Structure formats: C-alpha cells, structure tokens
Amino acid sequence: MSTSSVSKGCFVFKPSSKKKKTLSLEDYFIRGCENAENSGTRFKLCQKLWDKIKEDTEVLQDELNRKILDSLLDFTKKCSSTRQHSDWAAKxxxxxxxxxxxxxxxxxxxxxxxxxxxxxxxxxxxxxxxxxxxxxxxxxxxxxxxxxxxxxxxxxxxxxxxxxxxxxxxxxxxxxxxxxxxxxxxxxxxxxxxxSSSGTPGKKRGSPAKDGPxxxxxxxxxxxxxxxxxxxxxxxxxxxxxxxxxxxxxxxxxxxxxxxxxxxxxxxxxxxxxxxxxxxxxSCTQHLATVIDKLILNRHFPFKLNNKVLQVLISIFLYHDFSVKNFIKGVQLALLEHFHSQPLSVLCCKKKEALHNVMQLSPSYLERIRQLPSFKRYVEKQEPQEQINLSTDDGHLKEVCKELIKDLRRYHDGYYPVLRCLHALTSSLPRYPLGKQIRELHLICLEKNVWDNEDYLSAMKLLKMLAKDELITLLQRCLEILQLESKKLKNAQDRLEELLEKFKQLDTVAAETEPCVDECITSPVKNLGKKTDLFQLQKTLLEMNETRRSKKLSPFELLRNEALEFVDNLVKSHLSPPESMTLYEVCYYTSSATVRRHLNATPRTSIQAALSSPYYYLQNNSLKAEDGSVSNAAPDICIAYKLHLECGRLINLYDWLEAYATVVSAAEGNSPDSGDFGKVDDVKHARFIRAVSELEFLGFIKSTKQKTDHVARLTWGGC
Known part of the structure; x- marks a missing residue:
C-alpha cells in the first residue's frame, strides 16, 4: 500500500480498457440486500410506494401554495395591465x-x-x-x-x-x-x-389587447x-x-x-x-402538520413508522432545518431501508396483493415469520395442537398469516379514525394534556397504551368539566370524523348518534328531584343553630357529608358520564400500540439509529474516528495497532492528534514537537540509543507544522495569547 499516504505525492492510475457496466436502480437495490430471494418484488413494491409518496407530496405542495401563488399571479397581472392604461402614473x-x-x-x-x-x-x-x-x-x-x-x-x-x-x-x-x-x-x-404583435392577425398596432397584455x-x-x-x-x-x-x-x-x-x-x-x-x-409547521396528516396518518398507505423513527424525523425538522422536503426525504429513506433490510416487506402492500404474496412465500420466508417476536407471542397464546401446526405445517401457517394480515388492516382502519376523534376531543383542553398537534398524540399512542398515561386521565377529568354546548360540539365533530374516515365503525357511529339525540332531548326533560335534594342537604344545617355539644356537632357534620355523597346526579351529568365512558371504551378498543399486533414487523420500520446516522450526521465524531483508527480508512496493515493506540507509521496528523489527547487545556508546542519527533524517529527505524533519535530536523519540523495547521483547520486547537508558544485545546475525549 505505497499510495496510502497523501503526503508522499500524486499518483496516476490509468483507467481500465474494459468499460464498466452501468448498474440500474434495481441492481443497486439487490446488491447487499438482505435475503436476495424475492428482492425484485420488494424493489418494485418499494418503487411504487416511493412514487406514491412523491406524487402525493407534490399535489399537497401545490394545494398549500395555491393561495399565495394565485395572489402573486393576480398581482403581476394587475401591474402589467395597469402599465398599459393612462392610470399608470396615478397608481x-x-x-x-x-x-x-x-x-x-x-x-x-x-x-x-x-x-x-x-x-x-x-x-x-x-x-x-x-x-x-x-x-x-x-x-x-x-x-x-x-x-x-x-x-x-x-x-x-x-x-x-x-x-x-x-x-x-x-x-x-x-x-x-x-x-x-x-x-x-x-x-x-x-x-x-x-x-409577436405584428404576427397576430386582427389587431391594430398600438391598441391594447382585451384578452391579455x-x-x-x-x-x-x-x-x-x-x-x-x-x-x-x-x-x-x-x-x-x-x-x-x-x-x-x-x-x-x-x-x-x-x-x-x-x-x-x-x-x-x-x-x-x-x-x-x-x-x-x-408556515412550515402548518405544512408539516398537513403532510403528516395526509401521508403518515393514512390507513391506505401500507408502510408505517414506529414512534422512535417518527420522533427522529420530527426532531430533525424542529431543531435543524424546518424543511418539509427533508422530512419527506427521511420518510423515503426509511421506506428504502425497510424494503432493503426486511425480507418480509414483500407483504407490505395493499391487502389483495399481500394475501397473494403470502401464498407465494418459500419455506425460508415462513421460517422468518416463525422467528418474529410478535408471532412468537401469538403462538404462545394458542392451544398446544395449534402451536404444533403453526410450527410444522407450512400450508396452515400461510392460511393463518392471511387472517393475521386482515386483522392488521382492520386495526389500521379503526386506529386512525379513533385517533382523530380523541385529538378532536382533547386538542382544545387547557394546557393540552395530550398535545396540541395530532402528531404528539400519535407518538404517545405508538409508544404505549394511551389510557395508562396520566395525561389521558387528566384529559378525561377536564372533559367532565365542559359545558353541555361544548361537549355536544366535540361529540358532533367526532361523529363527522367517523362518518368521513371509516365506514366499518358503524356501531360506534350509531351509538354516538344515539348519545347526541339524548343530549338534544335534555332541555325538554324537567328535573323534579332538585328541590328534594336541596331540602335533604339543608335539613341538617337547621339543627346547627340550636345549643349542642361537641358530639352532637360531629354527628351533624357527618350526616351532612353523607348527604352530599348520596346526592343524585343530574340527567346531564349521567349522560355526560355515559358519553365519556363510550369514548374511553372506543379508545381502549382501537388505540393499542402497533407492537401488540401480530406481524406488525411487516409494515413498521423500527431502526431509528439507521435513520439518525444517515440524516443527522456527526462530522466531528467521524473525524475523530478517522484520526484515532486510520487503518479502517486506509486499509494499510502497517497501521494496525492495539485499542487506544496509534501506530508510529500512521500519517502525521494522526500522530499529532494522538499526542494532543495526552495534553491538558494548553499545549506547549515545543514539547509537542519533541514528542512527535520521537514517534517519527521510531517509525523510521532509528535505534533509541543513537544520537539522532528524537532529534528535530527541518523536515520533521515542517511535517509537524503542517499537521498542527490541519488540526487547527479542523477545529481541534486554536492559537492563544495566554502563554507564549502554546495553543489551546478545543475538544475533549476521543474515539
């Protein structure tokens, strides 16, 4: 590896006479693909979903910008038409x-x-x-x-x-x-x-056009x-x-x-x-909310992101660039990684196509299904004979997988409408216990059972404090969402319509028990005016407390509790996290570390890794060294970097130069007993100055006036 060091010179490599074969996108996808079997089918599915994301986001972008673009067009047309009339100077x-x-x-x-x-x-x-x-x-x-x-x-x-x-x-x-x-x-x-004007027939020169400028x-x-x-x-x-x-x-x-x-x-x-x-x-945040609503919270789109991956993409958006375009690129990256690394992604498609692909699965793919954590949990809940059949009978396993995929589709059909209903109920509550944006509620639901969250219990208490008109408005909004989003939740729609009808009938029902309740409450108070001892007073107060506890609820309170209990049951039935569903790994991408590594680069960490372990970058066997050390044959900048890690906040340049000369002398094969060992000559001095300049350019050190012939260290630690 004589060309490994850039400090030795410039080298020219003549190109090969053979022409390189141009690889297609599918070839790049298949290369290094996890389990190349069915990789062509996975590539086509990935390409189709990729094109779908691109098409939908472009349409969405046009819809969001239509208002401002129309205003700009009107402005330009107005200015252009004004110029051609006598009122141009007046304008x-x-x-x-x-x-x-x-x-x-x-x-x-x-x-x-x-x-x-x-x-x-x-x-x-x-x-x-x-x-x-x-x-x-x-x-x-x-x-x-x-x-x-x-x-x-x-x-x-x-x-x-x-x-x-x-x-x-x-x-x-x-x-x-x-x-x-x-x-x-x-x-x-x-x-x-x-x-252009002379070439237009039927128009007199100098007369303004009526149909355009x-x-x-x-x-x-x-x-x-x-x-x-x-x-x-x-x-x-x-x-x-x-x-x-x-x-x-x-x-x-x-x-x-x-x-x-x-x-x-x-x-x-x-x-x-x-x-x-x-x-x-x-605003870009409104744009992101619309994109998530149309792209992520879409039951018809088979590819899904788990809570950690979605949180990474949202964090990059909020804390780095506010770019919706880059957010969409992140979704596309997750899509590509999912189909490239997960062989069972061949089932991540529309329902009819997925059921067809199940029947085409080979024994190796069926064995992968048996190894899925969600499927293992499913098998453990079955009868002993059914467990044996699922483990040994491939035909029976395919039939069960078809039913499980249908269950997964039904889960998504109910999840997103109920999620929107819960967001409609809680997004206007004080302090937004479940988040102001629907993406915040979605992340909570993806992570764990939302009903076990303290914020959910707080939201339900706040809903019990709403006035009748406010509660009716929110329930009416939930009914509209269910009617628009899901035709399969017919029972929930009918129940919600029944509750709303009862709320409307409350005004016509007279509450005749209120005087009785008031009298029961106030009757013990009358005895407080009489002369009594401490025991009698304590008894009277206890009677008053029991009376308040036994107070009958009003018809509105009863109906309100009934409505909120219905909402609570609806949430518990449809908003369980996706990890609870069998075969969720087919549709959900879960590797947040991969997405973060690709999208949220850490250049300082990469530079430190290269300077600490040059062998992995240059592939030179002479650079192999034990952990935590750098070979004395390493490039000059690597040696200078390793030596600077052993110094404190201020580094003496002369001491640093002497240490560098000692290491380089050992690399040159000089004997430690010789008089020239560790001696600084002009060549070593020039190489050292260049290495220090490179470290300063990379931001590891800087010049300082605190001490003469010293530099200040800017970073701490290493790889």
Missing amino acids: MRANEIPTAALVLGVNVPDHDMTFQVLSELLQQSVSPYVTSVQAKECGALKHLMKRVLERLMGTEVTVDDEEEEENEHTSTQLHKSVHCSLGTLCDWYNAKTKK QQPPVVIIFKDLEAFNPRVLQDFILICSRYIQRLPLMFIFGIATSPSTIQHMLPHSVSSLLCIELFQSL
Missing part, C-alpha cells in the same frame, strides 16, 4: 418598480420547489420573460447583469472587465457584439414584442434576498429604475426571515424606487 410614480415581497420562512431547502412552480405559472399565464437569480452566482454587479441577460435573451454574454469598471450601468462592448446593459435588453425586448412584464426573481450583497442589489435597482419607462420590469423578492430585511438592506433612497406588496406563505 405609482414613473420610476417605481412593482415588487412582490414573498415571505417564505426559514425552511430554505423548500424554497426551490416553490420558485420553480411560481416560474412555470408566470410563464404560462403572465409573461414568457421570467428569470431567477441566486446570491451565490451574483457576487458583483457585472455577474448579476450577466446572469439576467443570459437567461432572458438566451444568448452567451461576456463582460469586458476594464470597461465594466468605468461605468457599470452604461453600454459596454462585449466580445460577441452583445452589450451587457439594460439598453441591450430593452432593444431585444422591443424587437420581440413587435414581432401586449407588453408582458420582465419578471426577475431574487430567490434568497438576505444572501445578496446589499451594494450590488442597490446598484442594480438604481439602474433598473432608469429603464422602467422603456422596459416593464417587475421584481419578486424571496425572503426567509422578515419583511424588514428590505429596509435593513436598502436605504430609503433606493427602497423608495420600489412599489412593494407583501405576500406571506403558509
């Missing part, structure tokens, strides 16, 4: 540029999809002249002008730097006789619009306004304001933080040149 000043400030939120990874849809809609219904720019490609004004012209005109634009620096807002001769200025864009735009606007989208150089943005706006009479420009600012960003970036003299209208998109 805004002559040099003002219509600008839409689109506040999208901090979920920056999701913005690209929104801008892509917006650009397509604008090109279809408003103007063919739409372009978008990002800050990373517009570091200077000339770059911004170049990108805008190239993307609008569809031609290559090169800039003469010397002439560009003299006057950036005037025409500049380019190598291909194309001027990099808005004057060139105006000439190109006029030529384009005249050609003759001069469509030129829309420039700034995707990430906060990242732009303020000076570049100011100069560009100043230049555009001088051409607004000749060129119908329009800006769309993509804002991630706050609309006040415009005032912070642009002085009043520049911002006054913009006629700004604000548009606020749906």
Whole structure:
C-alpha cells in the first residue's frame, strides 16, 4: 500500500480498457440486500410506494401554495395591465418598480420547489420573460447583469472587465457584439414584442389587447434576498429604475426571515424606487402538520413508522432545518431501508396483493415469520395442537398469516379514525394534556397504551368539566370524523348518534328531584343553630357529608358520564400500540439509529474516528495497532492528534514537537540509543507544522495569547 499516504505525492492510475457496466436502480437495490430471494418484488413494491409518496407530496405542495401563488399571479397581472392604461402614473410614480415581497420562512431547502412552480405559472399565464437569480452566482454587479441577460435573451454574454469598471450601468462592448446593459435588453425586448404583435392577425398596432397584455412584464426573481450583497442589489435597482419607462420590469423578492430585511438592506433612497406588496406563505409547521396528516396518518398507505423513527424525523425538522422536503426525504429513506433490510416487506402492500404474496412465500420466508417476536407471542397464546401446526405445517401457517394480515388492516382502519376523534376531543383542553398537534398524540399512542398515561386521565377529568354546548360540539365533530374516515365503525357511529339525540332531548326533560335534594342537604344545617355539644356537632357534620355523597346526579351529568365512558371504551378498543399486533414487523420500520446516522450526521465524531483508527480508512496493515493506540507509521496528523489527547487545556508546542519527533524517529527505524533519535530536523519540523495547521483547520486547537508558544485545546475525549 505505497499510495496510502497523501503526503508522499500524486499518483496516476490509468483507467481500465474494459468499460464498466452501468448498474440500474434495481441492481443497486439487490446488491447487499438482505435475503436476495424475492428482492425484485420488494424493489418494485418499494418503487411504487416511493412514487406514491412523491406524487402525493407534490399535489399537497401545490394545494398549500395555491393561495399565495394565485395572489402573486393576480398581482403581476394587475401591474402589467395597469402599465398599459393612462392610470399608470396615478397608481405609482414613473420610476417605481412593482415588487412582490414573498415571505417564505426559514425552511430554505423548500424554497426551490416553490420558485420553480411560481416560474412555470408566470410563464404560462403572465409573461414568457421570467428569470431567477441566486446570491451565490451574483457576487458583483457585472455577474448579476450577466446572469439576467443570459437567461432572458438566451444568448452567451461576456463582460469586458476594464470597461465594466468605468461605468457599470452604461453600454459596454462585449466580445460577441452583445452589450451587457439594460439598453441591450430593452432593444431585444422591443424587437420581440413587435414581432409577436405584428404576427397576430386582427389587431391594430398600438391598441391594447382585451384578452391579455401586449407588453408582458420582465419578471426577475431574487430567490434568497438576505444572501445578496446589499451594494450590488442597490446598484442594480438604481439602474433598473432608469429603464422602467422603456422596459416593464417587475421584481419578486424571496425572503426567509422578515419583511424588514428590505429596509435593513436598502436605504430609503433606493427602497423608495420600489412599489412593494407583501405576500406571506403558509408556515412550515402548518405544512408539516398537513403532510403528516395526509401521508403518515393514512390507513391506505401500507408502510408505517414506529414512534422512535417518527420522533427522529420530527426532531430533525424542529431543531435543524424546518424543511418539509427533508422530512419527506427521511420518510423515503426509511421506506428504502425497510424494503432493503426486511425480507418480509414483500407483504407490505395493499391487502389483495399481500394475501397473494403470502401464498407465494418459500419455506425460508415462513421460517422468518416463525422467528418474529410478535408471532412468537401469538403462538404462545394458542392451544398446544395449534402451536404444533403453526410450527410444522407450512400450508396452515400461510392460511393463518392471511387472517393475521386482515386483522392488521382492520386495526389500521379503526386506529386512525379513533385517533382523530380523541385529538378532536382533547386538542382544545387547557394546557393540552395530550398535545396540541395530532402528531404528539400519535407518538404517545405508538409508544404505549394511551389510557395508562396520566395525561389521558387528566384529559378525561377536564372533559367532565365542559359545558353541555361544548361537549355536544366535540361529540358532533367526532361523529363527522367517523362518518368521513371509516365506514366499518358503524356501531360506534350509531351509538354516538344515539348519545347526541339524548343530549338534544335534555332541555325538554324537567328535573323534579332538585328541590328534594336541596331540602335533604339543608335539613341538617337547621339543627346547627340550636345549643349542642361537641358530639352532637360531629354527628351533624357527618350526616351532612353523607348527604352530599348520596346526592343524585343530574340527567346531564349521567349522560355526560355515559358519553365519556363510550369514548374511553372506543379508545381502549382501537388505540393499542402497533407492537401488540401480530406481524406488525411487516409494515413498521423500527431502526431509528439507521435513520439518525444517515440524516443527522456527526462530522466531528467521524473525524475523530478517522484520526484515532486510520487503518479502517486506509486499509494499510502497517497501521494496525492495539485499542487506544496509534501506530508510529500512521500519517502525521494522526500522530499529532494522538499526542494532543495526552495534553491538558494548553499545549506547549515545543514539547509537542519533541514528542512527535520521537514517534517519527521510531517509525523510521532509528535505534533509541543513537544520537539522532528524537532529534528535530527541518523536515520533521515542517511535517509537524503542517499537521498542527490541519488540526487547527479542523477545529481541534486554536492559537492563544495566554502563554507564549502554546495553543489551546478545543475538544475533549476521543474515539
């Protein structure tokens, strides 16, 4: 392994004459797949569900953005039509540029999809002249002008730097006789619009079109306004304001933080040149709630996530990026891992297809079913003869598995409607004992029996304190959910309708027992006014307490208790955790550690592992060492890292250099008794300085002024 160290030089490896075979997605899936048998079927099922997730989320994204996108389209159409009428000057000043400030939120990874849809809609219904720019490609004004012209005109634009620096807002001769200025864009735009208007029969030149604008606007989208150089943005706006009479420009600012960003970036003299209208998109948390509601809490979608995996995905969303797009990617990763690592995922599909696949299972797959923890618990509950049949008879096992899959489907058919009912009842209670969002309640139900939770008992007590109108409203909402979500819970619907009818009849029923109760309660009090001893007083108070305990409940209280008892029984019947169901492993992905490792990377841990154990990365046998040590033949940075772990908060560079020279001398094979052993020469000194610089770049140490010739250690511990 002579090429293992990057410090030895650059090596060239000639490519093989044989052409590498291009692998398909299915080949990549099958490679390393757990139990390659039926891997093709699992790949097709995985691909189908992957496409389903992608299609549903795109439709959902369009529905969520439809309102704000329609508002933006109306704004651009209004500005474009206003320009062509005499009231243009009355609407805004002559040099003002219509600008839409689109506040999208901090979920920056999701913005690209929104801008892509917006650009397509604008090109279809408003103007063919739409372009978008990002800050990373517009570091200077000339770059911004170049990108805008190239993307609008569809031609290559090169800039003469010397002439560009003299006057950036005037025409500049380019190598291909194309001027990099808005004057060139105006000439190109006029030529384009005249050609389109002259080619349209039946219209007089100069008369405005009734069915659409003759001069469509030129829309420039700034995707990430906060990242732009303020000076570049100011100069560009100043230049555009001088051409607004000749060129119908329009800006769309993509804002991630706050609309006040415009005032912070642009002085009043520049911002006054913009006629700004604000548009606020749906918050990312609302977007996530909708995605979970439509994608995760969907009984028709066979693939499921257990509580730990779902908690990891939600935590990454809430504490890292607020990106719904990345959340969906996490679900897709879990889907891929499930079908790749779980051979029995061949049964994770629609009911009819799953029943068919059960009958096609080979003996090895049936043996895997027998080894499932949930199936073992099921077998233990059966009669001795049935246990023998399940363990030995493959045909009988297939028939039982078909029934168990049907039971799993029935469980999901009842789980999600009842979950929504419980959320409807408890989401408006004070302090939200079971969570404000349905995902919080779902996580509780996935983890354990929700009725054993203290918060559930607290929620039921609070429900008993609701007024009649509030309770009726909540029960009516539960009935609507059951009618909409599940036709199989017919008995529950009928019972709920019966309870609601009884509540409506309460007003017509007279409570005649109340005077009697009042009299019984107050009768012992009359005796308190008489002269009595301590024993008689204690007896009277005990009678009053017993009277209160034996007080009859009102008809509403009786009916309320009956309704809440019905809800409690419904919850206990349908909201048991999925681990209680047999064969739940077929549909539920449970490896949260895998998802966390792929999505929530820990670069520092990986770097420390590489520096502590270079053999596993370089595969050089000479680097093998005992646990906790590094070979003296390891790369320089590994040796320096290992030595710095033995130091305290401040590291003496000279002592560190001497220790490094001693280790390197041993690696070179010098005898410890020789005079040159451990001696620092120019080569060792240069190698040491480079290793220390690399450690400083990686963030393990930093320079300090506390002591001369010392560095401060920034991390503690190692792998």
